[in-house]
Amino acid sequence: xxxxxxxxxxxxxxxxxxxxxxxxxxxxxxxxxxxxxxxxxxxxxxxxxxxxxxxxxxxxxxxxxxxxxxxxxxxxxxxxxxxxxxxxxxxxxxxxxxxxxxxxxxxxxxxxxxxxxxxxxxxxxxxxxxxxxxxxxxxxxxxxxxxxxxxxxxxxxxxxxxxxxxxxxxxxxxxxxxxxxxxxxxxxxxxxxxxxxxxxxxxxxxxxxxxxxxxxxxxxxxxxxxxxxxxxxxxxxxxxxxxxx
Amino acid sequence: xxxxxxxxxxxxxxxxxxxxxxxxxxxxxxxxxxxxxxxxxxxxxxxxxxxxxxxxxxxxxxxxxxxxxxxxxxxxxxxxxxxxxxxxxxxxxxxxxxxxxxxxxxxxxxxxxxxxxxxxxxxxxxxxxxxxxxxxxxxxxxxxxxxxxxxxxxxxxxxxxxxxxxxxxxxxxxxxxxxxxxxxxxxxxxxxxxxxxxxxxxxxxxxxxxxxxxxxxxxxxxxxxxxxxxxxxxxxxxxxxxxxxxxxxxxxxxxxxxxxxxxxxxxxxxxxxxxxxxxxxxxxxxxxxxxxxxxxxxxxxxxxxxxxxxxxxxxxxxxxxxxxxxxxxxxxxxxxxxxxxxxxxxxxxxxxxxxxxxxxxxxxxxxxxxxxxxxxxxxxxxxxxxxxxxxxxxxxxxxxxxxxxxxxxxxxxxxxxxxxxxxxxxxxxxxxxxxxxxxx
Numbered sequence: 309x310x311x312x313x314x315x316x317x318x319x320x321x322x323x324x325x326x327x328x329x330x331x332x333x334x335x336x337x338x339x340x341x342x343x344x345x346x347x348x349x350x351x352x353x354x355x356x357x358x359x360x361x362x363x364x365x366x367x368x369x370x371x372x373x374x375x376x377x378x379x380x381x382x383x384x385x386x387x388x389x390x391x392x393x394x395x396x397x398x399x400x401x402x403x404x405x406x407x408x409x410x411x412x413x414x415x416x417x418x419x420x421x422x423x424x425x426x427x428x429x430x431x432x433x434x435x436x437x438x439x440x441x442x443x444x445x446x447x448x449x450x451x452x453x454x455x456x457x458x459x460x461x462x463x464x465x466x467x468x469x470x471x472x473x474x475x476x477x478x479x480x481x482x483x484x485x486x487x488x489x490x491x492x493x494x495x496x497x498x499x500x501x502x503x504x505x506x507x508x509x510x511x512x513x514x515x516x517x518x519x520x521x522x523x524x525x526x527x528x529x530x531x532x533x534x535x536x537x538x539x540x541x542x543x544x545x546x547x548x549x550x551x552x553x
Numbered sequence: 554x555x556x557x558x559x560x561x562x563x564x565x566x567x568x569x570x571x572x573x574x575x576x577x578x579x580x581x582x583x584x585x586x587x588x589x590x591x592x593x594x595x596x597x598x599x600x601x602x603x604x605x606x607x608x609x610x611x612x613x614x615x616x617x618x619x620x621x622x623x624x625x626x627x628x629x630x631x632x633x634x635x636x637x638x639x640x641x642x643x644x645x646x647x648x649x650x651x652x653x654x655x656x657x658x659x660x661x662x663x664x665x666x667x668x669x670x671x672x673x674x675x676x677x678x679x680x681x682x683x684x685x686x687x688x689x690x691x692x693x694x695x696x697x698x699x700x701x702x703x704x705x706x707x708x709x710x711x712x713x714x715x716x717x718x719x720x721x722x723x724x725x726x727x728x729x730x731x732x733x734x735x736x737x738x739x740x741x742x743x744x745x746x747x748x749x750x751x752x753x754x755x756x757x758x759x760x761x762x763x764x765x766x767x768x769x770x771x772x773x774x775x776x777x778x779x780x781x782x783x784x785x786x787x788x789x790x791x792x793x794x795x796x797x798x799x800x801x802x803x804x805x806x807x808x809x810x811x812x813x814x815x816x817x818x819x820x821x822x823x824x825x826x827x828x829x830x831x832x833x834x835x836x837x838x839x840x841x842x843x844x845x846x847x848x849x850x851x852x853x854x855x856x857x858x859x860x861x862x863x864x865x866x867x868x869x870x871x872x873x874x875x876x877x878x879x880x881x882x883x884x885x886x887x888x889x890x891x892x893x894x895x896x897x898x899x900x901x902x903x904x905x906x907x908x909x910x911x912x913x914x915x916x917x918x919x920x921x922x923x924x925x926x927x928x929x930x931x932x933x934x935x936x937x938x939x940x941x942x943x944x945x946x947x948x949x950x951x952x953x954x955x956x957x958x959x960x961x962x963x964x965x966x967x968x969x970x971x972x973x974x975x976x977x978x979x980x981x982x983x984x985x986x987x988x989x990x991x992x993x
Binding site: 350351353354357358359494 | 573614615616617618628635638639
């Protein structure tokens with residue numbers, strides 16, 4: 309891969325920082341976009357020192373969709389690769405009780421990411437090159453009682469990415485959907501996760517890096533998740549509705 | 554959760570947190586009984602506290618490098634391996650390095666580690682310009698040889714008991730290639746080995762492998778390995794295009810725990826093969842890459858599993874220079890007489906060192922790995938007595954089983970350290986299972 313510029317949105321997350329290290333190790337310049345981006349100064353210095361690339365920090369709030377164009381124009385250059393790592397799980401019980409809380413989960417996982425990826429897609433289409441990566445979730449493959457608000461928003465994002473890929477495939481713009489499964493991150497810090505099914509952020513980063521190079525479409529970080537989701541998707545609804553997965 | 558050091562002995566049920574920011578770190582420390590933990594490579598329980606072990610893995614960023622001074626500023630959770638990865642290709646190498654690169658900067662400072670160059674360059678303290686740590690007022694204090702001097706001197710080698718090291722500035726060593734010129738010499742017994750060490754005091758790196766199986770005249774027969782960073786002009790021309798390139802090495806994993814006898818037999822066979830082949834040529838000289846020279850065991854990612862389920866202990870003591878020959882003889886004859894099976898030990902000459910609580914003193918240090926069982930635990934007690942008898946002391950980064958009595962008898966400096974800790978209120982916030990066992 310030639311030296312490219314990679315934009316990471318939601319840059320404070322463990323997965324985004326792992327991605328920043330992986331792409332910088334490959335010699336690429338990095339744009340880190342997040343709320344309170346000044347708090348990422350240590351990470352900027354670290355990545356620049358380790359890999360000798362340029363890292364820039366950019367203020368970005370995915371929920372403020374009105375300033376997306378402004379945000380893109382403020383970047384020192386339109387990136388070659390843009391990855392949206394933003395996600396917010398929330399508490400399912402609270403989302404059931406309070407429609408505002410549910411709306412925040414939906415906006416953070418679907419509306420916001422879709423809006424910024426759409427804006428970037430138009431720029432990439434105009435230029436005739438680029439790769440867009442959306443970090444979605446296996447939770448979006450089928451709604452379950454324990455997290456369907458989050459899952460439905462991720463389902464929306466997955467469908468959006470699929471449509472975007474379909475639209476842009478003739479325009480030399482590539483779209484990747486990542487379905488990580490469980491990952492050891494801040495989001496899951498207090499959850500007991502099955503070791504065999506759970507990836508480290510660096511494994512997610514390696515998968516995404518390879519997927520960008522090889523122009524893959526849909527990426528499961530741990531292959532076992534592909535099998536699990538085939539099974540879960542194919543359980544008849546009459547049975548599925550009574551399960552407790 | 555179950556925590557232990559690299560020796561996997563003892564295993565302790567301990568509470569572990571991994572704060573991501575200073576505010577959380579401070580709040581966690583204020584719960585008391587805190588000890589910072591890096592990559593868990595101390596062998597015993599130095600970085601374990603049942604109530605409050607604090608993992609520093611999220612403080613792992615390098616913050617600046619001054620190419621004039623060769624000075625790196627980094628957070629304490631940065632691995633030495635990452636420092637080498639980033640800076641060796643630019644011509645810089647750690648000033649002092651222990652035998653593994655999978656250690657954190659905080660751990661290097663807290664244990665004031667030594668390398669094969671201690672006789673010439675001193676311990677890790679020598680390359681530490683300043684340290685910033687969280688002490689007891691919940692403040693971040695910078696300390697150095699000129700600022701908060703007392704805190705600095707107790708922190709380097711203080712086993713994490715003066716506070717949590719957050720960041721530090723260290724100096725690296727300029728090198729012109731990644732290669733080491735190694736010369737191996739045969740020593741027929743312990744006195745001969747000492748003679749070689751004394752004769753080659755000007756060589757930057759020196760270390761010996763001792764065959765602990767030998768008795769009598771051959772007791773302490775060993776291979777003394779001397780090393781220098783290879784200068785570009787001394788390297789064959791085919792090396793010149795890639796003097797500083799790091800070559801990726803294949804890493805091995807140990808798939809299962811080995812029965813206890815495997816390592817001992819294997820290691821001695823390797824030793825014998827080398828011993829005779831080197832002996833035939835008198836002294837063997839060769840070029841060896843930095844990774845194989847400094848970190849031979851790092852290639853096997855989890856070699857601690859070799860010792861089986863019960864884990865192992867590393868025994869490391871130092872005998873002061875005046876008593877070295879006699880003291881080492883007493884230690885070696887006890888080891889070879891114990892009938893515990895055969896194994897290797899490592900011998901190293903220390904140069905002079907004045908410090909508040911660090912392990913090294915001018916003399917000879919002996920280190921050996923032992924599987925943990927009743928026999929070896931008894932042997933280590935015997936070795937403790939001999940070390941005390943010859944005025945030696947023990948390396949806390951390796952210790953997992955020493956008694957309080959042994960430690961206090963070996964360490965006249967312990968009282969002053971405990972006093973300092975209580976004066977500063979540090980004993981109310983910081984402790985490890987080890988510090989409680991030893992009464993620090």
